[in-house]
């Protein structure tokens with residue numbers, strides 16, 4: 001069904017998009033569903049690309065600015081909504097995000113909000129309140145207090161780990177979508193020029209003006225590059241020159257690091273437990289004309305055989321370093337999940353270590369901002385493995401960026417660290433350990 005049909009069915013222009021946005025927001029905030037799954041469930045594949053982009057912007061802005069929107073809405077609500085108010089709070093949030101941060105004709109925004117409320121049995125009784133509150137919002141200045149957008153449990157953690165100033169900077173970095181970074185197989189400067197981007201000192205290309213779909217960009221079909229955040233491209237570099245070396249890539253899908261290792265001349269064995277995600281690794285490698293041996297298995301069941309010159313473990317984690325791309329994460333993850341993941345990471349790290357040749361390197365990394373999934377994980381591993389030692393990193397290994405290297409000699413990037421075009425990079429942690 002095209003959007004034209006949806007429009008007729010919905011009656012009002014813009015209503016199907018608002019309906020979809022509301023369903024997606026309810027799925028994320030009510031069911032802890034990831035954004036991409038929720039987007040699919042709302043049948044947005046039937047939408048025109050422009051409308052799909054609008055739905056995405058509406059939902060993502062509501063998530064990025066949730067705390068600020070709610071703080072402004074609170075000013076105009078004399079009492080809290082009762083428990084049985086259906087989707088009223090979500091309709092208010094979506095509409096406030098649009099009025100305060102996205103613009104759009106207030107009359108239409110309010111009218112559609114009231115229509116959405118009337119469509120929901122439990123919100124129907126609140127349509128007059130929605131109308132009244134949103135009218136008061138018109139012309140009100142938006143807040144600029146990004147820390148309000150960080151749920152309390154995460155805010156407390158970041159202040160404790162990084163201090164108030166950096167926690168504020170991280171929160172601000174999360175207000176914007178991440179830029180498009182790519183890793184070219186070769187000729188970084190050339191691809192920067194061709195794609196109208198810049199070559200970052202770390203070896204990635206940051207595309208300045210992203211237009212249209214990624215698949216339509218020059219070099220995609222010929223397999224000249226792949227999409228990979230500048231921070232995600234760093235852990236492989238810590239293994240040094242892998243030409244002709246055997247490398248075990250554990251938790252490999254969707255394969256950004258597998259591609260890097262293969263492109264650098266490593267003899268790569270990549271393992272991941274997800275059949276679907278491994279399918280994407282194979283697709284990517286085919287497009288890039290690169291080779292690696294792929295094995296779908298729980299890493300903890302991978303049989304011990306010949307040892308490897310290098311092992312990379314990109315462990316499953318809370319992914320709080322990627323909130324710029326996934327603004328739903330703070331609302332679908334919890335501290336309990338972090339504790340469960342920490343336990344799995346410890347088991348994976350201890351298991352991965354068994355595959356490293358004496359004299360070989362093990363790089364452990366996660367795209368998390370939480371020290372339990374990074375620094376503390378490596379400390380407790382080293383405390384129990386006398387045959388491994390940390391090999392400290394130097395800024396030259398990461399394009400001269402001294403800000404990425406911790407006092408202890410590990411890699412720690414934050415979304416608030418500016419590296420090009422006034423933008424940051426994903427939050428990543430990595431440590432290099434050497435088997436004696």
Ligand SMILES: C[S@@+](CC[C@H](N)C(=O)[O-])C[C@H]1O[C@@H](n2cnc3c(N)ncnc32)[C@H](O)[C@@H]1O
Pocket residue numbers: 232250251252253254255256257258271272273274277297298299300314315316317
């Ligand atoms: C952070 S992602 C890896 C990203 C990947 N290294 C890259 O650069 O594209 C973590 C991966 O770990 C996989 N995974 C989680 N638990 C696993 C396990 N016990 N054994 C194997 N793979 C696992 C997930 O399927 C997921 O693909």
